[in-house]
Structure formats: structure tokens, C-alpha cells
Amino acid sequence: MSEPPTTVPGREELIAAVRAAATALGKDSLNRREFLERRLARECDIDRYFDRWSELCLAAGLKATKARIDDRTLIDAMHQAFIDLGGIGTRQAFLRVFAYSSMALERRFGRWRPALIAFRAWAERERPTFPYLADLPRLDGGPGDGAPTRVWRSPGGGGAAYGEIIAFHGMRRAPTNEAGVVLLFGMLAGELGFVVEAVNAGFPDCDAKRRIAHQGNCWVRVRVEFEYQSRSFLAHGHDPAGCDLIVCWEHNWPEAPVEVLELKRALGGSGT
Secondary structure, three states, X not given: OOOOOOOOOOHHHHHHHHHHHHHHHOOOEEOHHHHHOOOOOOHHHHHHHOOOHHHHHHHOOOEEOOOOOOHHHHHHHHXXXXXXXXXXXXXXXXXXXXXXXXXHHHHHHOOHHHHHHHHHHHHHHHOOOOOOHHHOXXXXXXXXXXXXXXXXXXXXXXXXXXXXXXXXXXXXXXXXXXXXXXXXXXXXOOOOOEEEEEEOXXXXXXXXXXXXXXXXXOEEEEEEEEOOEOOHHHHOOOOHHHOOEEXXXXXXXXXXXXXXXXXXXXOOOXXX
């Protein structure tokens, strides 16, 4: 199987990719999963330009498949996806291994958290030995939408901290510290419209340039400070006048005086 795309396709490039996938399969209709399996684009690329898969197929001159998935089939597919993933992980990580599209989940459950709650209720009844049962949210609270990132320790005590599963390229788990944020931003920079010019020993951490949307090859300088949580910027006593952008894993500082880029949200984390 080919590697995932490393650049963000434009709208017309996405339409052309769908058309090419259908041609390669010798079909006049294409479902979302068939397209994603060919690694020509990602789930987020589709959602960036189209509200529905059928709209993209229509733009490509194809017919969209609309077969309804029954609840048992959907739940069984969720179970298999969690087993394949090796944990619950984020919504985005789950969708990379799920047999169906995000639309199938949204039609049945709405948001991600209700889907996890429904799956837990099924697992408690039908699969009480499901290995990740404790990581699923309950109606009365627990992991999920709005909850802080879960962190695990490696066996033996005192080992490395492991974040939730994100399965993004070569990074299996979410950052648990500032160094992890720096690494993940480096992997995402191109997709988010940044180029890194320099990484500094002091404040601010990074000099970068950001592409200005809808202005072609036009860039502006951005002074970046990395934090695991955005509020740490305040705790570290940094001067907002010396920084243009805080890049963090979790944004927990709503009144931040500078722009904040939350990588968890950029990846389509568990709260989306």
C-alpha cells in the first residue's frame, strides 16, 4: 500500500484523485473507504472542501454509494478498529483503521463521545473482556470529549510517559511534554502552511514563516513558542510582545493574548 500523502491537495486535485481512483478500479461509483484505502488523500482533506462524500463524487462525475449500515455491523467494525489500533486513541486515529467513513458514525451517533459511550454499553453487555473497556467514557463521566489527555507509564515504574494513540505517520502516541510538541509540529508544519527557519535555544523557541491563505506564494514571519499546555506560557513568564503564536498539544488558556495553535485539534482529536 502506498504511503499517505505528505502535502495538502487543492480542491481540484482532490476531485481529480477521486476520478482517478474510480478509473483504476473500473467503477462509475466509489465509496469513501475505497478511496481512502488508496492513500491519495486523507479524511480531513475531504472534509476541508465538501460537507458530504456524495458532493465530492458528483463533482468528479461519479455516483456515490449510499448503502445503509446496520447497527450491529457498525459496532462490530468499531470493535475491530479498536483492536487493530491497539487502544481507543483519538477520533482521527480511529478513522484511519475504521472500515467505514466518519459519516457512518455521525449518522448513527452524532459526535465522537456518544459513539464511544454507545460502544461501551455494547461491550459491557457483549464483550466484557474487551481489553480497553476502562478507557471508554461513561454517561456519568470518564475519558472522552473535554477530558485531559490520558497518560500511561511504561511497565516497571519510572519509565517513559505514553500519551493517547494518535497513529500519525511515525508518531504512534500523543505528546506528553514540550519536546513531543516540537517533534509533532515539525511533522505537521508543511501541512499546516508553515516552514521552519530556525529553532532557538531561548525565547521564542522557533522562527518560522506562514503562508498567507489565498495570496499565492506569500509568507509572513511568525515567532513561535512551544508549550505542552498553552497556559504554561504564562507560568514561564514569557512576554506576549515577543511571540506571535503558541503551539501546544492542549489549549487550556482561553484568555491567551496571542494566537494559539492546538495540535490536538489540528489532528482531529477525541473531542471532534
